[in-house]
Structures are given as C-alpha cells and as structure tokens.
Amino acid sequence: MKLVDRCGPIVAALVGGVLAAFALRESEVLDHTIAAKDGLSGVLVTPQWAGTIAAVVAVVVLTVLLRLRSGIGAAATALVGAAAIGLPAVVAVATEPALTLNAVGAGLMLGVAAYPAAGRRVPLIALALGVLAATVFFGVARLWRVPAQRWSVTLPGDPFYVPATVPLPLLAGAVIVLGGVALVTRPDERGAGVRPAIVGVGLPVVFLLLYTVLGTTESGPVSWTVAVGLAAAATLGGAWLLPASEWRVLLVGLAVAAATVGHVHYLPGAWWWVLGGLIALVAGVMVGWRYPMAAVGMVLLVLVVATGLLPDGGIFDAVTITAYTLVLPGALGLSVASVLSPTPADAPVVVSTAMVPLTMTFFAVSAPLAVADYGWSNGYPTSESGPVVTVVSPLPLGIVVATVTAVLATLALARRSDPGRVRVLVRHGGR
Numbered sequence: 001m002k003l004v005d006r007c008g009p010i011v012a013a014l015v016g017g018v019l020a021a022f023a024l025r026e027s028e029v030l031d032h033t034i035a036a037k038d039g040l041s042g043v044l045v046t047p048q049w050a051g052t053i054a055a056v057v058a059v060v061v062l063t064v065l066l067r068l069r070s071g072i073g074a075a076a077t078a079l080v081g082a083a084a085i086g087l088p089a090v091v092a093v094a095t096e097p098a099l100t101l102n103a104v105g106a107g108l109m110l111g112v113a114a115y116p117a118a119g120r121r122v123p124l125i126a127l128a129l130g131v132l133a134a135t136v137f138f139g140v141a142r143l144w145r146v147p148a149q150r151w152s153v154t155l156p157g158d159p160f161y162v163p164a165t166v167p168l169p170l171l172a173g174a175v176i177v178l179g180g181v182a183l184v185t186r187p188d189e190r191g192a193g194v195r196p197a198i199v200g201v202g203l204p205v206v207f208l209l210l211y212t213v214l215g216t217t218e219s220g221p222v223s224w225t226v227a228v229g230l231a232a233a234a235t236l237g238g239a240w241l242l243p244a245s246e247w248r249v250l251l252v253g254l255a256v257a258a259a260t261v262g263h264v265h266y267l268p269g270a271w272w273w274v275l276g277g278l279i280a281l282v283a284g285v286m287v288g289w290r291y292p293m294a295a296v297g298m299v300l301l302v303l304v305v306a307t308g309l310l311p312d313g314g315i316f317d318a319v320t321i322t323a324y325t326l327v328l329p330g331a332l333g334l335s336v337a338s339v340l341s342p343t344p345a346d347a348p349v350v351v352s353t354a355m356v357p358l359t360m361t362f363f364a365v366s367a368p369l370a371v372a373d374y375g376w377s378n379g380y381p382t383s384e385s386g387p388v389v390t391v392v393s394p395l396p397l398g399i400v401v402a403t404v405t406a407v408l409a410t411l412a413l414a415r416r417s418d419p420g421r422v423r424v425l426v427r428h429g430g431r
Contacts, residue, residue: 008180011177012113013113021130021358023166024050026141026165027102028047045152047365048208048211051358052207056205065115080108081105092161093162109178115182129332199349210234227362232254239412252336253352255405255410257356259402261363262393264324264325280326288341300334301328304324321387369394
C-alpha cells in the first residue's frame with residue numbers, strides 16, 4: 001500500500017496528462033482555418049476552443065474534488081471523462097460537437113489526474129511534463145499512427161462523423177489507473193486557493209476572447225501582434241496575483257507556449273532524434289530537481305525560439321533541428337522541475353500552466369504564415385533522402401514576437417526572484 005501511495009499519484013498524473021493533451025491535439029479539425037471565416041461558429045472548431053474548454057473544466061473539476069475530497073467522486077469523474085472521449089467510437093458524432101465533447105472529456109480526465117497529485121512535488125512535475133511534452137512533441141505520434149480525417153465544413157445536412165481520439169482499450173486502462181489511484185490515495189493539499197482557481201479559469205477565457213476578436217488565422221499581422229501582447233500582459237498580471245510558489249510556474253508556461261511557434265515534423269527514421277529528446281528531458285528533470293535553475297531553463301527556451309530566425313538551409317537547419325529536438329526537451333524538463341521541486345504549487349495553477357500552450361494558440365495556430373508551397377501530396381518532403389526531422393516556422397514577425405514574449409517571461413521570473421540583479425543587467429545592457 002505504501003508503494004501505491006508513493007508511486008500511484010506519479011503514474012496517474014503522467015498517464016492523465018499525456019492522454020488529455022494527446023486527445024486535444026488529435027481532435028484538431030483539418031479545416032479549422034477555413035471554418036474560422038464563419039466568425040464565432042468557426043471558432044468553435046478551433047484548437048483554441050478545445051484547449052479553453054478542457055482547461056476550464058479541469059480547473060473547476062479539480063477545485064471541486066479538492067473541496068469534497070472524495071475518491072469515489074474522482075473515480076466516477078474519470079469514467080465520465082473517458083466516456084465523453086470514447087463516445088464517437090460507438091455512436092455517430094459529427095465533427096463540431098465531437099470536438100467540444102472530446103475537450104470536456106479531456107478536462108475531466110486531467111482534473112482527476114491532478115487530484116491525488118495535489119500537494120506532492122514529484123506527481124505535479126509528472127503532470128506538468130506529461131501535458132507539456134505531449135503538446136510540444138505531438139508530431140512524434142505520426143511515426144506510429146495515421147491521422148484521422150476530421151472535416152467540419154460539409155454540405156448542409158451532410159455532417160462528417162469522426163472517430164474517437166483515443167482507442168477504447170487505452171481509455172479503459174486510463175480509467176482503471178486514475179480511478180484506482182484516486183480511491184486509495186488522498187491529496188496532501190487540503191483545498192485549492194481562491195486566486196489560483198480564478199486565474200486558472202480566467203486566463204483561458206481571456207485568451208479565447210482575444211483569439212476570437214483579434215488573433216484568429218484570418219487576422220492581419222498587426223491585429224495578431226496586439227492579441228499576443230494583450231495575452232502576454234494578462235498572463236504576467238495573473239502571475240503577479242499568485243503567491244511566490246505559483247507565479248514562477250505560470251511564467252514557465254508562457255515561455256513554453258512561445259516555443260510552439262516552431263512545429264517539429266518527424267518522418268520514418270527519426271527514432272534516434274526522439275530517443276535523444278527523451279534522454280534530454282529526463283536529464284533536465286534530474287538537474288532541475290537537484291539544482292533548481294529556472295532562469296537557465298527559461299534562457300534556453302528563448303534561444304530555441306530565436307533559432308527560427310536563422311536562414312534556411314545547410315548548417316542553420318541542423319542548428320534549428322537540434323534546438324527543437326534536443327535542447328527544447330532539456331530546457332522543458334529543467335524549467336518545470338526547477339519551479340516545482342522547491343515547494344509544491346497549488347494544483348490548479350500547475351494544471352492551468354501546463355495547458356497554456358493549448359489555451360494560448362496564437363503561436364501554434366494563428367501566427368502569420370508565408371504562402372505555402374505544397375508538393376503533390378501533403379506539403380512535406382517526398383524524397384526518401386531528405387531529412388527525417390524538419391522544423392516549420394511562421395514569418396519572421398511571428399518568431400520575433402514569440403522570442404520577445406519568452407524574453408519578457410524570463411525577465412519577469414528573474415526580476416521577482418532577484419530584482420537587484422535584473423536592474424544591474426538592464427543598466428549594463430543599456431550602455
């Protein structure tokens with residue numbers, strides 16, 4: 001029983017985090033860019049909508065579970081979440097309602113996964129890394145599965161029915177793990193604070209409003225930049241409202257969201273890159289646990305984002321690929337472990353932080369793109385002699401804005417940690 005109490009929350013947090021993020025990324029509608037032209041109705045099938053719904057549901061469910069402290073309630077919630085995700089596998093569900101249904105299910109599963117992790121450092125690290133790693137490196141999934149066709153724009157009265165995002169056997173296993181752990185363990189955290197819950201619910205809603213009004217794929221560069229600036233300001237303001245053990249966590253989420261401006265595509269034969277990234281992730285966690293260096297991890301994230309400004313071709317492509325496949329996992333593990341290892345943060349803050357790349361999709365979805373030059377198939381290199389890993393970035397404006405956002409998050413973290421040192425650095429930089 002002691003082994004279950006120690007390792008159970010870690011396993012549940014990792015399984016729930018990976019499953020929730022994968023389900024959200026897998027549910028992405030292929031034509032959401034076209035659907036966005038329809039205004040509000042088009043936004044309802046975007047990754048932004050899915051991430052917002054999942055994040056709000058997860059924080060609300062977690063807050064309620066921490067108040068009730070009911071293992072039976074948590075197990076029942078996990079079952080309902082799995083049923084919501086798996087329903088399209090047994091009942092014909094059209095694309096638009098399926099996306100929202102899947103997001104609700106992912107939020108329920110994530111909230112249950114975070115319940116036994118509350119107040120425990122290692123499970124919270126596992127939860128955050130599970131969500132963030134599955135989000136950032138979702139492209140790895142292309143190595144073992146063929147993406148499902150998910151279309152939302154169809155003829156009137158002829159909806160397109162989609163499959164479930166996660167196979168039913170995996171959902172059943174996840175329910176057993178999450179429900180079993182919730183029944184035999186109790187969170188160390190007595191209840192969620194009011195401010196963390198408000199920030200966890202409020203920020204995703206603010207991001208959704210900014211995306212809908214200013215930052216969709218149909219927005220111009222100026223409008224998109226304003227949306228990103230306001231979203232970053234809202235995140236920094238939300239971080240400032242939180243206690244010392246939480247605001248650093250949220251800033252890491254902002255920097256990781258900026259890193260999603262570059263999309264990594266893995267082709268067959270890229271297993272060595274994947275293995276190297278996994279090793280770097282574990283190494284970053286171990287270093288961050290033993291020697292917390294959040295600022296170093298954040299600086300590495302800034303450098304990764306900035307590599308998108310390098311010219312295309314030759315050694316520059318190798319630098320960008322190395323940064324996104326090896327440096328980014330290490331920086332992610334180092335940053336998360338560094339901010340969560342000293343003092344356990346409120347579980348709702350960790351959940352909302354892990355979901356920031358999925359709720360602030362300005363970088364991953366709507367950053368200004370150049371005119372695509374597609375090949376005869378899907379736009380990716382068709383030559384077998386080409387690189388097994390490619391990094392696709394938006395226009396330089398998008399990369400610059402993402403880099404500035406990551407820099408601001410890093411400076412905010414460093415300033416509140418050591419204001420004197422930041423003032424000295426700024427003074428020397430201005431000479």
